[in-house]
Amino acid sequence: MKKNYILIFLLSVSIGFAQIPTGYYSSATGTGYTLKTQLYNIIKNHNDQGYGALWTLYSSTAFRDNYYENNGSLLDMYSENPTGSDSYEYTSTSQQCGNYSGEGSCYNREHLVPQSYFDNYAVDPMKNDGHFVVPSDGYVNGQRNNFPFGKVGSASWTSTNGSKKGNNLNSGYSAGYSNTVFEPIDEFKGDIARSIFYFATRYENIMSNFYTTTGASTDAKVMFDGSNNKAFSDTFLNILITWHTNDPVSAKEIAINNRVFQHQANRNPFIDHPEYVCQIWPTQCATLSTQDFVSLDGISVYPNPSNNHTINIQSEVALDEIQLINLNGQLIQVIKKPVFNNNTYSLDNLPQGFYLLRLSSENQSVTKKIIVN
Structure with a gap:
């Protein structure tokens, strides 16, 4: 937690x-x-x-x-x-x-x-x-x-x-x-x-x-x-x-x-x-x-803003799901059980815009705001 x-x-x-x-x-x-x-x-x-x-x-x-x-x-x-x-x-x-x-x-x-x-x-x-x-x-x-x-x-x-x-x-x-x-x-x-x-x-x-x-x-x-x-x-x-x-x-x-x-x-x-x-x-x-739960605090998302339509997610914790949501609340992309390479996962070919990136592991989740120029 x-x-x-x-x-x-x-x-x-x-x-x-x-x-x-x-x-x-x-x-x-x-x-x-x-x-x-x-x-x-x-x-x-x-x-x-x-x-x-x-x-x-x-x-x-x-x-x-x-x-x-x-x-x-x-x-x-x-x-x-x-x-x-x-x-x-x-x-x-x-x-x-x-x-x-x-x-x-x-x-x-x-x-x-x-x-x-x-x-x-x-x-x-x-x-x-x-x-x-x-x-x-x-x-x-x-x-x-x-x-x-x-x-x-x-x-x-x-x-x-x-x-x-x-x-x-x-x-x-x-x-x-x-x-x-x-x-x-x-x-x-x-x-x-x-x-x-x-x-x-x-x-x-x-x-x-x-x-x-x-x-x-x-x-x-x-x-x-x-x-x-x-x-x-x-x-x-x-x-x-x-x-x-x-x-x-x-x-x-x-x-x-x-x-x-x-x-x-x-x-x-x-x-x-x-x-x-x-x-x-x-x-x-x-x-x-103080309870012993999975922590998602160490996840980093870069570059943000992105100028090449790609966002990288680096996490020491195995993620169960990645959700990309636009600011109208529409679910743009869902990745179940993503496979990471050197603790990193990349989202490519993202259209220009503002997004909410929701990352989940076990019963925990963290949401980050990202910008693609």
């Missing part, structure tokens, strides 16, 4: 490509839970558009596949196959649920923090919040149910894109819990973590109310600790921080953050400023950073 949890690159990407209003975060000057409260004061009182308006939100370009098949179908984190053809796709708003008999029947609105966790306290505006209520296949959403997100050891059920349900792996960064959890694929783990960090910040003033209200989902409850400030139990805070760190902010998230801001007039701070996570929860980040 990267020793540096405050990812300077992510900050530069988010500032460079997200449409953050000037001065939006000017009052976010603290650290720890003080910073979290400052962010709460910035994003609270958003304009609740109602539950039905989410269907219209999902029909916008930001929620469509402009990154993988690039065909404008609904981008569903539970059916999208980032490296191949999807088993099914939703191309029409008429495919909203409805009844479902299996995957591919219809899509609905999934609360990444289950609605059953908070609706005995208050339904609105949480039920309608576009930052953590996302479109997903209805059947897979039903399989996820109210279970917390976690690291599955042995799967009892697996979706067509590899999302799975089963007992939590009670070791490593996910130690401390062994009951049923739901695990999305690596491509979207950071997206989900940042949505849940948003939830704990936007509703900071009533997090303890959700937890103590009679009838709050016990499956979802294990993710939280009943406090307004720390918000999360130790196990699930470690899981979310790890996912946030290993899966950096993507162009998809930036586009959705901008669109939801237009929809309800508040932003997800952890997409705009990923470094806020470890500024708010520094103890947990420091603990995770």
